[in-house]
Amino acid sequence: MQVEPGRVFREAWIDGVKQHYPGEPKPSYITPWDETPAWERASAAAVYEQVRTFIETSEGATAKLSRPQKGRFVALCWIAQIYKHFPNPKPSYVADWDDLPAWQRETDADIFERIEQQS
Numbered sequence: 001m002q003v004e005p006g007r008v009f010r011e012a013w014i015d016g017v018k019q020h021y022p023g024e025p026k027p028s029y030i031t032p033w034d035e036t037p038a039w040e041r042a043s044a045a046a047v048y049e050q051v052r053t054f055i056e057t058s059e060g061a062t063a064k065l066s067r068p069q070k071g072r073f074v075a076l077c078w079i080a081q082i083y084k085h086f087p088n089p090k091p092s093y094v095a096d097w098d099d100l101p102a103w104q105r106e107t108d109a110d111i112f113e114r115i116e117q118q119s
Helices: 005-020 038-057 067-085 102-118
Strands: none
Touching: 005 038, 005 102, 038 067, 038 102, 067 102
């Protein structure tokens, strides 16, 4: 059975949050796929495809990227989706890599690596 690309992204996000978030994460951070808002499901699918395409067109050379480089790619793709769905997002929704909390940087790198394992 083929799993929806957005679901893979979301499950990797939830796993990363559970592993890296200090303390108890906000419920919205670990909302199951079927309860995730439509815009967020569409964004998860779009970023999954961007990462998958990046890996594919790089012919696997992305394996040589550092975890921060992988995470930055996911974060930047996600920021573009936020701007697509929200004309005036809160600054924290579009924060640059260096301004993200460590747990989120680690989770973004985990997402890339999960997609990489499936490609």
